[in-house]
Amino acid sequence: MSDDQSAKIQATVERVLELAEEVEAAGEASVGGAGLERTRAVLHAWIDGMKGVVVHPALGRVTVIHENGRESTIASAELPYLLSVPVNPKTDA
Structure with a gap:
């Protein structure tokens, strides 16, 4: 992934989390590593069902x-x- 793509993804993550904070709702972000792999596995199982x-x-x-x-x-x-x-x-x- 290019630095530009990474920057865009990080900016989107930050915007989404900030929007949630405005209504005092906690958010959780995963953009790599084990957290993202776990999220993908859960989503795949959810869709498969x-x-x-x-x-x-x-x-x-x-x-x-x-x-x-x-x-x-x-x-x-x-x-x-x-x-x-x-x-x-x-x-x-």
């Missing part, structure tokens, strides 16, 4: 449906578009 997903590109949201029927919403400018199926996919036929 999902039973459904609803993608809303226009709203910038993805809703994950869990086995117990509960839902978790992920707000993202990119993720809904990565998961969307094109309206008129081209075929080789």
Whole structure:
């Protein structure tokens, strides 16, 4: 990872933590090492356990449906578009 990428990631981490502090909510950040590896493992298991997903590109949201029927919403400018199926996919036929 370049120094520029590292600086951008660190700036984002600091901004997110500062926003949480404004409403007196504690935050936790992991950008490398064992902390990040643990977080990735937990997230992979969480995603692997999902039973459904609803993608809303226009709203910038993805809703994950869990086995117990509960839902978790992920707000993202990119993720809904990565998961969307094109309206008129081209075929080789």
